[in-house]
Amino acid sequence: MTNPNNVSLNLSHALEFIDGHALNIPTITLLDQNGQLIEGASNVDLDKETALKIYDTMRFIRLLDERMQAAQRQGRISFYMQCLGEEAAVTASAAALKPQDMIMAQYREQAALAYRGFTLEQFMNQMFSNEKDLGKGRQMPIHYGSNELNYLTISSPLGTQIPQATGYAYGQKLKHIDAKTGELSSQIDAVTICYFGEGAASEGDFHAGLNMAAVHGSPVIFFARNNGYAISTPADEQFKGDGIAARGVGYGIKTIRVDGGDAIAVYAATQLARDIASKNGEPVLIESIAYRLGAHSTSDDPTGYRSKDEEAQFRNNCPIERFKKWLVNQGWLDLAEDEAVKEKLREDILNALKVAEKVAKPPLEDLISDVYDTPIPALQKQYDALKEHILQHPQAYPSTAGRIK
Amino acid sequence: MTNPNNVSLNLSHALEFIDGHALNIPTITLLDQNGQLIEGASNVDLDKETALKIYDTMRFIRLLDERMQAAQRQGRISFYMQCLGEEAAVTASAAALKPQDMIMAQYREQAALAYRGFTLEQFMNQMFSNEKDLGKGRQMPIHYGSNELNYLTISSPLGTQIPQATGYAYGQKLKHIDAKTGELSSQIDAVTICYFGEGAASEGDFHAGLNMAAVHGSPVIFFARNNGYAISTPADEQFKGDGIAARGVGYGIKTIRVDGGDAIAVYAATQLARDIASKNGEPVLIESIAYRLGAHSTSDDPTGYRSKDEEAQFRNNCPIERFKKWLVNQGWLDLAEDEAVKEKLREDILNALKVAEKVAKPPLEDLISDVYDTPIPALQKQYDALKEHILQHPQAYPSTAGRIK
């Protein structure tokens, strides 16, 4: 813009309001429910290896979700969250990234982490808060994180990762800025993807994060998972605009809406988004539309707030099935083999669960480590007193008393 | 929308991003710089009485601003903020309201308060923090408020009034809702206008306030004063979208951009906005484009961050002059008389200043009143001890010691 107010100034003399839904936002879908690419659809560059890895990941996550949901019901873990219905959105977007890209997720994006190579054992250790958990048993199940895999540890407060992604990506861009000109001097080698729900997008942090990313040119792919619900709150009690995509123009951010049940559309959109972000040093907004097929979490029962009819309507649009059909059509997947792999996976998961639940809880030291880089004196003193107390009452603190150093 | 995700679902198969500036936002202007209504402009219903009251208010505020800026330079008050260049935006929008409508302002909207009938003496008492100040001398100069005039007391933290306006207006709407149907049963008799700067619009509270107003149907007129600067920060370091108006569609809110130097356009737009808000029970967003001609405040010196050239470019577009020319064209204003009134006003202002600066500071009781409805015991105890201390050292606390009860 060339005026100090930084606005377009096309003068008009007719008193007319812009309608609250003035934008026409298409939803990109490339694959139909039968696994056929839609005629006239944009070309997509998805090779066999990547396609199969996407499929493997979705299949794994579905089985893991099923098993852990059950494990929670059995009282083996305290809490779980499935990503039923959103497997394609998360997996295919993660697949379109490079391994060095940072992933900042909300919590329902275990598929992205699995795609990156988080092991079954690592998943289990986190969920059982045992001493092998990378997070040292401090957070509720599903709050994964891995420095090695560039997957920022999940934080429960919603939306906080959004402006953080803006700052992190700014760091990724810094070394590509020519100190003299202040301009981008090369393509940014690592960018950030930031996932969040349509509910979390109501937080003030969303506004701050997107606006700052636009202003400072942070290479972030903002990936809004609009799955229709925030716990019990339906999307139409969350916003009145046209989804999250409509907000993109508010920030001057290039935006796209995709069918989140279509792995191919998601993959293609994210690939393009990464291209824009890394070449231009600017953010991109993707809104994925899928339906949260499961409960919010194991603490939730959706029959209290939505109809069986509505659920039934979406139950058959399984994103994994849709993609699987395409793979079969491509001749890349053998159904019998697929079944065998599933069977084996189910076993592996159960075995891993049984191993992890027997691993000891973290040692007492981990109560005070990592609060600071090194414990401050007051905390050390509290710890010493606690140790002494536990040694005097070992029976009351069975999981740590025997192992105190 | 008819889907759970609450979005339009016009499927497309072409991978294309919506541009960050996809909206075409006109700027409404009705009056040219010579005070002529532009040919073909929408009709406006502005009667002589209202027009003259708008003019009187702008004239008064300009003189008050000049005088108080000088008073600050003389060390008579500690702080001042002018609204130079934005007189029409604020005055004409306030004029389009009904007296029962609530005004929630940021701080640069003294003209709206003057329009409502805040007296010169009341302005002065606030700025001199004397015992007659309605705010009991607790806030810095220009933090006015009046229950009687439905003008919420200014609060320094930026943006906080935005979601508050949403809640207040929801209250105004409540009694018009039919308890059986949950629908609006009559036109809402009092609505809320909420003013804020383009800088404050970056706060998370802006996002929360506008989104909630849209969702809950609060009858608020959100009036964004885009004046190009937030202290030293130019609008292009504040946002990359097309002004604040572009955000309206993000929330599904009807939006209009007006030339903030054109009192008639502002008046007409606000009148229409009030109509929509009160009839539909929904918010409206107005973005006014004007240039902050003066410094941010008396603590600020804009020569440190913007060019004289830029300032000069806008100096001649005085919104008061523009409106005055129209009044003269209408035959509603006599120039000689206008000069005489100004002279008289200058005198009145100086006299009022001289009176107010001599009024005593608030009494000691006001240190602890209004923290709660009645002082809690700890505070009462602190106060009693303080009283005793002051009585022992009266010379150290000269403004209160002599008056302790």
Place this chain on the structure above:
Amino acid sequence: MAKMNMLHAINSALDITMNEHPQACIFGEDVGYFGGVFRATSGLQEKYGKHRVFNTPLTEQGILGFANGLAAFGAPALAEIQFADYIFPAFDQIVNESAKFRYRSGNEFNVGNLTIRTPYGGGIAGGLYHSQSPEAYFAHTPGLKLVVPRNPYQAKGLLRSCIKDDNPVIFFEPKRLYRASIGEVPEEDYTIELGKAEIVREGKDITLLAWGAQMEILEQAAEKAEAAGISCEVIDLRTILPWDVETIAKSVKKTGRLVISHEAPITNGFGAEIAATIQEECFLHLESPIMRVCGLDTPYPLALEKEYVPDALKIFAAIKKSVEY
């Protein structure tokens, strides 16, 4: 009288309020049709309509901004923050706005109609973001009142007082007790005065002070002490702001000893204020230093929750230490 758990008692207080004021509104995340994630507002939307009991978008700062506005308008604003751990995005609206609304305007405006309800506290395997006890963060804020009930009877009577009080109040609900604590509660309306502590057990050797869910633990410790021949005076502070210095000081002057316990980290918790004030009020009567048995100075843990919490054993140890000082 009826047997109620704490959720029912709270629901009943809200129900009475909604019935009393045609403009009272309940709002927050998931409080509408679903009745809240803990079901405290269950059935109320059905009864009072969607315009008076409603879900908000997911924004705590928005909820409190909206609440401040609605309260300033004059309607009882009953805002829920889903977990006290998530109250911090609303911190500015509470600490800079609600608390200072009346003062800064010289009483031209006020938000006395505001009541914030929020579940707090640990013991539910919730880890660092579903277990916090943030009362001390607010206790440094003149203009606010802070209240914590220990059982269903207290919950209903105190909540009704919070609502009727003409100041902004935060009502912290001990979520561990929501269903676990059951007791006789009148079905009709009643109030319990704010700002008054309650002596729940009289004793002579030492004073024990806590609030909310920690009261249960305190009583367990008092039992142990009793068994060891130490007579404990157990006090529920109930209101944290303004707090009842008089009752506590009187008790400590009698016993000469004080142990305070809270779940929140010890440093600058509200126990600090109590200790600081009481050492001054009771200086010549204290026979041992005032002791605090609190959470460690760490975020709330998960796997090591048992080790972290100020349990009855730790309180009993402090009692002995105090008595043997």
Place this chain on the structure above:
Amino acid sequence: MAKMNMLHAINSALDITMNEHPQACIFGEDVGYFGGVFRATSGLQEKYGKHRVFNTPLTEQGILGFANGLAAFGAPALAEIQFADYIFPAFDQIVNESAKFRYRSGNEFNVGNLTIRTPYGGGIAGGLYHSQSPEAYFAHTPGLKLVVPRNPYQAKGLLRSCIKDDNPVIFFEPKRLYRASIGEVPEEDYTIELGKAEIVREGKDITLLAWGAQMEILEQAAEKAEAAGISCEVIDLRTILPWDVETIAKSVKKTGRLVISHEAPITNGFGAEIAATIQEECFLHLESPIMRVCGLDTPYPLALEKEYVPDALKIFAAIKKSVEY
């Protein structure tokens, strides 16, 4: 050595940092071209470029969210909050995020690179929104460090330590002293250890403790006391978290008396924590109750600022009261 005011000293610390780390960034409202409303970052954008010293949009939660992200990436993130009164919109990002980043991830990630600078305190006719001293709000938060300098020399050395420290730190700058406090400051780099209080005047009858701008007032009170024959040991706490219990306890064991002073409201201010801890550490040595001379429990006033503040007269009165107890 050079004569510098506090703004110059801070500017110098920032300059050294920017020079040292090619990725260090300074950001906040108006810190860019203009150099900040107090001019603390003056000249730095010119020197290090718009990509490393820049204005942010007007959003404190965004500034801290951005800062947490940038620090997690590994770049020194030097965030400015224009007034400490406006830090509350960022409270969630600081208290729930910065403070818990390392802990919750098991040290997979951390924001040790984060330093928040913010001007605080009264005495400038700023009223309730340009005068607050919010240090106690943060002192209840394990994971944070909090530092307050009293003069230019301290400011530069402590700020450099904050930046080098591998934990998130809030550096509170006493804005009343920005230009008023002038002293000799080395032009080269140096640090002052965090977590250590400093005895600025030795004495034997009573210990006086404060931090930041309040140190000046404490010294005036000490002068008055000296004239009245009372020997004061005056201590600057300097670091509020983690605070130097040892030095304070040692002094109080020697003098038997303690007066603490801070500008913030008394209830649950950091003085409460100090009093609570010291009464326990020094129980058998205390000859009078620990006293606190602080702001009243009200928002910070404007017209009656003189009456409100803990001035030297009030401190002196407390000293006498303590000594005559």
